[in-house]
Amino acid sequence: MQHTSPLAALRSLLKERELDGMLIPRSDAHQSEYCAPFDDKLEFSSGFDGSAGLALILADRALLFVDGRYQVQARQQVNLDEFEIHHLHDEPIHLWMRDNLPSGKRIAFEPMLAVNSQYESLRTSGCDLVAVNDDPINEIWTTRPAAPRGAIRQMPIEISGESTASKCARVGESLAREGADFLAITLPDNIAWLLNVRGSDIPTSPVPLSFALVKNDGAVEWFVDEAKLQNLDSALLASINIQSPDTFIDRCQQLAAGKRFLLDADNAPVAVRFAVENGGGEITWQADPVTLMKANKNDTELQGYRASHVQDGAAWVNFLAWLSHEVPVREAAGNPITELEAQEKQLAFRQLCDNFIEQSFGTISAAAANAAMCHYHSAPETNFAIASNEFYLNDSGGQYFNGTTDATRTLNFGQVDGQRRLHYTAVLKGFLALISLQFPQGTQGHQIDAFARRPLWELGLDYDHGTGHGVGHCLLIHENPHRMAKKVNPWPMIPGNVLTIEPGYYLGGSHGIRIENQVEVIASQPGFCKFASLTLIPIDLSAVELPLLNEQEIAWLDEYHQLVRETLSPLVSSEARPWLIEATAPVRTQRA
Structure with a gap:
């Protein structure tokens, strides 16, 4: 049956899977403020195109949570006959779920789109969080744009002020001090700064959508679409282990046994946590050290x-x-x-x-x-x-x-x-x-x-x-x-x-x-x-x-x-x- 309303189609799909609702964030697997059209599931579902928001789709209600910047905009862009508008910070979604949903409701979420801190707060809601890894919205988004494959360019040291090797060594030393074996980096701007590259996957945001693993000796595995790498220096590529982004989660699980991963609870998808734990590894929850290094400009x-x-x-x-x-x-x-x-x-x-x-x-x-x-x-x-x-x-x-x-x-x-x-x-x-x-x-x-x-x-x-x-x-x-x-x-x-x-x-x-x-x-x-x-x-x-x-x-x-x-x-x-x-x-x- 062809549905004309995204909400009707999604609700039908949730019912088929015996789910009571689904969370749809305004984010991608990298927590990007501005998403590529391919990743903008919230706009597809609601019509809201602001840079911060989260929807909860239930069988009989749909709620959109946005912050103070977007209270007016959301009411102009969203069909108010379909969506209730709530405040993202004054009325946190986990508290709303706790106070308004019966305990045990099965609420779907995508573990690549939820960070650990958000996941932990949602666990306090009393709902049964159901991880879905097969991108259910893709089943109903028949006109979904292609995933971005923007070219990546080099950031010369004359502009960056520090070599890639020096930055990677500093990160490795930081990991060693913390007793960690690996750092999982999922923020594209941290990867761009670390490797002295800039991307073009998202207009106005010159970062390459990718993932990285940094070992405590400074070695880097970069999970990036090779089609983006045509303009990069061969010496940089030779110094890094290039792998497909699709293998990132499996690689984390493969490396995990007996190892300690440093993960940022506010940035790393909870899918990384699941992979490390399932692989027998341990986790140190700490801010990604690259974030502060990057903020302290040379x-x-x-x-x-x-x-x-x-x-x-x-x-x-x-x-x-x-x-x-x-x-x-x-x-x-x-x-x-x-x-x-x-x-x-x-x-x-x-x-x-x-x-x-x-x-x-x-x-x-x-x-x-x-x-x-x-x-x-x-x-x-x-x-x-x-x-x-x-x-x-x-x-x-x-x-x-x-x-x-x-x-x-x-x-x-x-x-x-x-x-x-x-x-x-x-x-x-x-x-x-x-x-x-x-x-x-x-x-x-x-x-x-x-x-x-x-x-x-x-x-x-x-x-x-x-x-x-x-x-x-x-x-x-x-x-x-x-x-x-x-x-x-x-x-x-x-x-x-x-x-x-x-x-x-x-x-x-x-x-x-x-x-x-x-x-x-x-x-x-x-x-x-x-x-x-x-x-x-x-x-x-x-x-x-x-x-x-x-x-x-x-x-x-x-x-x-x-x-x-x-x-x-x-x-x-x-x-x-x-x-x-x-x-x-x-x-x-x-x-x-």
Whole structure:
């Protein structure tokens, strides 16, 4: 029988297998934030295409759990007659299952798509978790795209700053210290960093989908589709044991007897645990050591970040100068610039940069009420015009051969009302409070998150997302382990870490505001650190209540804008240079 509804087809299949429900995560076997179309089972099942979510399909109900960024978006994309929307963090799925499902319900899950920490929490629900390894959705997804086979390229040591052999030796030494025989790596960005390669399986995420095993002597087995390897150096390939990805789980079980595997409970599929245990091995649950090695950038990587941000800043200025001129002119002519047109023009400016590869994530080009959705992406059916009496929010970035960029500016092209001005000023003050902060070396992200929120809290306002995240080096735009958010993040910040600072405020049906710079952590006074901005883009002050800024805030803005002006003036177009000079004028001049 041909089903037209994915839910009806899935429920029929579950009934045939005597299952009461199934969990469908927004993830692949590598816990990728952005999935290849082949792996996007949640979108196929629900219509939701955000980067974080989890569905529970039952015989008579379907629930979609998403975080605060996607509460509005989910309700727009999903058929609400079919799905209930729940909060991923405020209402964890294992607690919902415990409180709402009878004990013993048979709930299916795919062990390659669930990490161990999630599996353990689900075990507390009282449900009978049934591991399915034959990809049941594939039976009903008749138009499923092919698995990606993107080419892999070398990352030369002139850009990476450390050889593959050196990195592998460091990982081996780390394993030996822990008494582990093998490290199973399932995160593609960790593999890319370790082997000094970059991939093209997923747009904007230059990582190769693959798995790896590292032995405590530094030897590596790489489980990767050989069709992706045509462009790699023969010396690298000769130094690594290449195997098919399909053999990864079997290989873990084959090697396990009498051996100890180091697994990351938050990243490794629980299928790896099952394989090691079934093979007679032991497990050390510990964070993948590559994750922290990768986050502590070397001098060559930091130089690349700085250089790529200069290029990106020039592209931003050329774009903003064009936008500032065109928005009022086109609006007056009755042919306003739209969100999609703006993001296409911005991409065109970036494509003029020598080292630009692609965007680092899908641009958030959001006018007026669309910006109230933190991770909104414009489409023909939602493509708002950019108006002079509404905010326009642009969050975008680039992948460059020598770095990755991410920045947000909220722009005003005319007159916005007093409420918007007050909200914008509070977001700016929070941004300034954090980016100018001096803090003890080793401070953890959650310990300083409130600095960015305090001006909003004083107004009785807040935002439901983190304040900052790590950024990869020509790698993932959201890089573990560092985060600044309310949730505890136990990783100390030290010189060489690269993060974002991005407070915001979002009023549904009205407007959204976010100001974001990418920063590096640098040494300050003995025992202390501070942030140095990598982002070089003017901050729009036209919607700021300038009397509410204190002297320290004004001094930071003036110093920052002077740096932006002096660095970018020789690089931007002649048409953009006058705009840049005006946009970076001292605050006192603008007050006058």
